[in-house]
Amino acid sequence: DTAVSQTPKYLVTQMGNDKSIKCEQNLGHDTMYWYKQDSKKFLKIMFSYNNKELIINETVPNRFSPKSPDKAHLNLHINSLELGDSAVYFCASRAGGGTNEKLFFGSGTQLSVL
């Protein structure tokens, strides 16, 4: 059983299109995240939700809109895709805010904007 699963694994699309990436975790965790890993492999946090509530919203263009229908799901919708959006997007989750709670990652979605 995959603990944190993302779909699709690969996404190739044209500039200007709108696309979504889905994430689901079956760990019963309260908190979920979206991270972006750029071409230099640097991971940056984008958003975090706790029990469906947005708690972290980094300086991300408002073309990016996360949605959490329930605490097991956190989707990422991107409008009007740009070349610079090409990256690997990772979903992650953790149980809560305690000091002993590990982050668990999905396998990533490689987005290529042409």
Next chain:
Amino acid sequence: KQEVTQIPAALSVPEGENLVLNCSFTDSAIYNLQWFRQDPGKGLTSLLLIQSSQREQTSGRLNASLDKSSGRSTLYIAASQPGDSATYLCAVGGFKTIFGAGTRLFVKA
């Protein structure tokens, strides 16, 4: 603002060597520090998590230490193997978890 730095950026060692990867952070008000492994084209696998009140954690050939006062953590890998080749990332946990840029390790057979 928390900044996390990992040194070296890349490392190549012969099989069997013991090695140390370094991670430093600027703000000592952290919840925990977590070391991850990332294989090419794959997600991140958690290796060790050290809580802010702890000094070290061990798992098999891996040992991670934490010195909050100096803003440093090290990941020690004993008797390295070619299968250890990957990128190792440290992540400092607070309200946000902030990642270093990683150390790319290559272990030669």
